[in-house]
Amino acid sequence: MVRVSVSTLTEWLRERDDAALARLLGARPDLATPIPADTSVLATRAGSRASVARAAESLDTFTLTVLDALLLCDADTRPVTLAEVAAMLGTKVPRKRVREALDTLAELALVWGPDDALSVVPSAREAAGMFPGGLGRRSAELDGRDLTAVIAELSEPERKVLATLAEGQPTGRSRDANVIVPLEQAETPVQKLLARGLLLRLDAETVELPRQVGLALRGAHPMGQVKVNPPPVQTTAHKLSTVDATAAGEAMELIRHTEKLIALWSGEPPAVLRAGGLGVRDIRRLARELQADEVRCTLIAELALGAGLVIATDTSTPQWAPTTQADVWLAATPPHRWATLASVWLDLPRLPGLAGSKDLRDKVIAPLSEELRRPLAPASRRRVLDALGEFEPGTGVDSPDDLAGLLAWRAPRRGGRLRDDLVFWTIREAQALGLVAFGALTSAARALIEDGPAVAAKNMADAMPQPVDHVLVQADLTVVAPGPLEQTLGHEINLVADVESAGGATVYRISEASIRRALDAGRTSTDLHELFRTRSRTPVPQSLTYMIDDVARRHGQLRGGAAMSFLRCDDEALLAEVAASPAGARLELRKIAPGVLVSPVPLADVLEELRGAGFAPSAEDSDGRLMDLRPSGVRVPLRQRPKPAGVPRTASPEQLADLVSAMRAGDKAAGTRRGRTVALAGGGGADTSATLALLQEAVTQGRNVHIGYVDANGTASQRVIEPIRVGAGVVEGLDSTRSETHRFALHRITAVSLVEDS
Known part of the structure; x- marks a missing residue:
């Protein structure tokens, strides 16, 4: 096949087939927004610095090295050959791998042209940084000089300075760069190298190694030690059933902790910090109650917020309180509860791992605060999970360091300063969620990524132990659940006993306080006796029977009721008239003491109803002083600010085909x-x-x-x-x-x- 040389990126793009252009727009979605009118507009966007930098984030280490080699050959100013690029990479780099990297760059429109006339978009030099391949800029004074012979004549200290700069970054700091003196007056190695032109002075304390000197020192390896292949990852094979069972245990613990958080915050909601988020005292209290570390508690709180189980109230003193969605979640089966939390985490645009660290103002980042919001967090998690998914089912990574190294090689420019931390946080959180065990993806995790939460819940249900319908009551007033309890039985046991230790078998402790809690919830002593008689596989100890009867005997002697408002009057006849009136019946007025009526209706409504019936009541405060209850006007709740848009979705094949068709039409129209x-x-x-x-x-x-x-x-x-x-x-x-x-x-x-x- 004969390749036709093209001089511009526009011409090259115009000659590409529709499938190639569709792949380009799919790989670089920023080029498609707004729709390019024709291929000339597409070429202009593809060559912009911001777009090139964004495209380079997806390149692996070796492909970036090939791009650097092209820039060192000045392919951004003149066409170069494949042979020149291969020579710059060194003799040990396989030509096949160079060809594959060039194909990748061409697919992204970063490189174009045949093998004998390769060109690079000019902005690639800006995106690559100041020193491609770790080599400095060219010095015109050194062109044509035999630098190998010159370097051989240098002293050992001088060669050591050059070798140090050639191995790493080509710039260094030295006070000897303050002034350039003639060679005969130079005393230090840096001064002598500056005098010979083998170093360039950038400022009073900085020198740079010219490109020609760096290439001469590197010899047969102009680009240094090129990392052609990804680093190895040590793995261990496990039985998939073992991985799934271990992860199921973690999933059950996650569900239990989330239930506990909802229960705690239902009774005593923590306050929202003035700057937003959850305070240090509240996260520590949660850690004590859950008997877990603060990192895990932060994750659970973030999941509850992401799933809509808790939310910041709109009151004058905002609090983190459970929502009605929490009741829906609690009523679901454990596998579906787990699937809800797992799917929320997978797409959560926040980084719980950042909580506790300090921001740019040296302030601690609080859980549930806006500082944890990172729109690209879901993409980072999927990169880690996708990498684990490449191994055979049941095969786990021995060390997160190996996985971090692999992902760093695949995309060294992605992730920023948190690149490696994101890997550790993702694995740690995935383990807590039951998506990863022994460094391997579980069956439920693979189903969640590929098929969604419904299929994942089914896989997790298969891995979880089957619910049991009985408990074992011990003589020391503990109750042992030999597995996960049926939902109804679990609710009753949690009502009458407190969790003492959790695991494969959960141990509950029965106390007077826990029995009183069950009686407060409407259970009778007969109900509790029947519960233990029918659900315990061991004889019920006599001490438990006596404790239930004793607590029930004292329970309810002092009683309280609820009332929204009251009416008092010294005139018993007037009070009786009000209670007997039709308005009194509608207000459900009830006499509880001489001169006192109570109603379940708010006081403002009571006064309005009685005034409409011809009475003239007034309102009083807790001190007996008159007060005005007229409404102050309508209040509209403040709307929540719209959430920032996440990562744009990749266009479908049909949409990409339409984009290409529109560009082709634009090309024809322009011509x-x-x-x-x-x-x-x-x-x-x-x-x-x-x-x-x-x-x-x-x-x-x-x-x-x-x-x-x-x-x-x-x-x-x-x-x-x-x-x-x-x-x-x-x-x-x-x-x-x-x-x-x-x-x-x-x-x-x-x-x-x-x-x-x-």
Whole structure:
């Protein structure tokens, strides 16, 4: 196959087939927004510095090294050959791997042209940094000099300085760079090298190793030690059933801790910090109650917030309180509760691992605060999980360091300063969620990533121990659950006993306080005796029977009731009249003491109802002083601010095909010769009557027209069509390939021209 040399990126893109352009737009979605009018616009965007830098984030270490080699060969200013690039990489780098890297760069439109005329987009040099390949800039004074011979004549201290700069960054700091003196006056190695031109002075304390010297010192390895292949990852194979069972235990513990958080915050909601988030005291209290570390508690709180189980209230003193969604979650089965939390974590645009660290202002980042929001967090998690998913089921990574090294090689420019931390945090959180065990992905995790939470819940249900319908009551008033309890039994046991230790078998402790809690919830002593008699596989100890009866005997002797408002009056006759009136019946007034009536209706409603019935009541505060209860007006709750947009979704194959088709149409329109034209002089829409007349003329004569069009999104484009019908405010026409019919609103056409035959 003969390759035709092209001089510009636009020409090269124009010669690519539709499938290649679709792959380019899919790999670099920023190029497709807004829709490029033609390939010249696409080429301009593809060569912009920001877009090139974004594309380089997806390149692995070796491909970036090949890009550096191209820049060192000055492929951004002149075409270079594959042989030049291979020579720059060194003799030990396989030519096949170089070819593969170039193909990758070409797919991303960072490199174009045949092997004997490769070119790089100019902005790649800016995106690559100051020193591609760790080599300094070229010095014109050194061109043509035999540097190998010059270096051989240097003293050992001088060669050591050069070797140090050649191995790492080509710049260094030295006070001897303050001034350049003649060679005969130079005393230190740096001064002598500056005098010989083997070092360049950047400022009073900085020197730079010229590129020619660096290449001479590196010899057969101009780019140094090139990392052609990814680093090895040590793995261990485990039985998948063991991995799943271990992870299921972690999932059950996560569910239990989340239930405990909801229960704690239902009774005593923690306050929202003034700057947002959860305070140090509250997270420590949660850690004590859950008997877990603060890192785990932060994760659970973040999951509860992400799942909508808790939220900051809109009151004058905001608190973190459970929502009605928490009740829905609690009513679900354990596998579905787990699937809800796991799917939330997978797409959570926050980094719980950052909590406890310090921000740029040296302040501690609080859990649940806005400082934890990171829109790219879901993509980082999926990168880690996808890497684990590449291994055989049950095969786990021995060390997170190995996985971090692998991902760092695959995308060294992605992740920033938190790149390695993200790997450790993801694995730690995935283990706590039951998605990873022994460094391996579980079956439920693979199902969650590939098929969604419903299938993942089914896989987790298979891995979880089957619920048991019995307990073992011990003589020391403990209750042992030999496995996860059925939902109804678990609710009853949690009501009458407190968890003492959790694990494969949960141990509960029965106390007077726990029995009183069950009685407060409406259970009777008979109910509790029946519960233990029917659900315990061991005899119920007599001490437990006596404790239940004793607590029940003292329970409820002092009783309380609820009332929203009261009425008091010294005139018993007036009070009796009010209670006997129809208004009193509607208000459910009830006498509880001489001169006192109570009602479950708010006081403002009671007063309004009685005034409407002809009475003249007034309101009083806790001190007996009169107060005004007139409403102060309607109050509208403050709307929540919209959440920032996340990572844009990749376009579908159909959408990419439409984008390519639109660009091809734009190319054809740009290359047509135009005849008579109708357009509005001010740059707005074309004159409608003139446009209509010209289009009807084209229909009659069967001629193509070139139109300028602005769609509903404000995107301008140019098209060449053969109009076949004009009317009702639209024009229908075949596109340039005569394969599809399109409709264009007349008022959105900015210009129309007859196409002249070439």
